[in-house]
Amino acid sequence: MKLTHQLNVIEQAGTEKEAENYQFRQFLYQQNSADIDVIVHELDAAITPQVDCTACGNCCQSLMINVTPVENERLASHLQMPVAEFTQQYIETSLQGDMIVNTIPCHFLQNKCCTVYEYRFQECRTFPGLHLPDFTGRLFSTFMHYGRCPIIYNVTEQLKQRLQWQYQPADTDS
Numbered sequence: 001m002k003l004t005h006q007l008n009v010i011e012q013a014g015t016e017k018e019a020e021n022y023q024f025r026q027f028l029y030q031q032n033s034a035d036i037d038v039i040v041h042e043l044d045a046a047i048t049p050q051v052d053c054t055a056c057g058n059c060c061q062s063l064m065i066n067v068t069p070v071e072n073e074r075l076a077s078h079l080q081m082p083v084a085e086f087t088q089q090y091i092e093t094s095l096q097g098d099m100i101v102n103t104i105p106c107h108f109l110q111n112k113c114c115t116v117y118e119y120r121f122q123e124c125r126t127f128p129g130l131h132l133p134d135f136t137g138r139l140f141s142t143f144m145h146y147g148r149c150p151i152i153y154n155v156t157e158q159l160k161q162r163l164q165w166q167y168q169p170a171d172t173d174s
């Protein structure tokens with residue numbers, strides 16, 4: 001399968017296909033979640049190895065990253081900083097009371113690469129999460145990144161084809 005890698009093309013599609021993707025999400029909500037997972041997992045397994053994240057880094061520029069206390073301590077230790085100092089410098093508490101990285105883009109991103117890769121947080125490791133169950137339960141958050149993440153973009157476009165789904169634009173004449 002031919003993939004699209006150009007970030008500018010994907011970003012433009014994110015804008016131009018907003019209505020189309022909204023309609024596709026409504027369609028997906030009505031499908032059997034387990035059946036969709038089988039296809040998404042297959043597409044993800046085929047597409048993700050072909051995408052070079054080091055040429056992108058878009059998730060690190062746009063995600064709000066939750067951090068667990070264990071991850072906080074582990075990265076502080078790696079950077080040879082006291083935990084309190086590390087926390088003050090890099091972490092804040094969200095409105096929901098969770099620990100989050102206090103800047104977007106992330107502090108640890110340099111030239112599209114993670115400078116603490118071995119110690120990155122679980123949320124960084126999991127994104128975009130297309131290998132997880134219940135894809136249709138996460139459509140809103142996944143499609144938020146359609147125009148930024150080449151993996152999500154290509155899996156979505158291939159999924160439309162596999163399901164033989166066609167966009168039906170609203171009839172603007174009536």
Ligand code: SF4
Pocket residue numbers: 059060065106107108109110113114115116117120121124
């Ligand atoms: S810790 Fe690394 S992988 Fe995670 S958001 Fe920051 S730069 Fe990206």
Ligand code: SF4
Pocket residue numbers: 051052053054056057058059060127128148149150151152
């Ligand atoms: S946005 Fe997607 S393709 Fe880009 S670095 Fe993140 S996971 Fe990789």
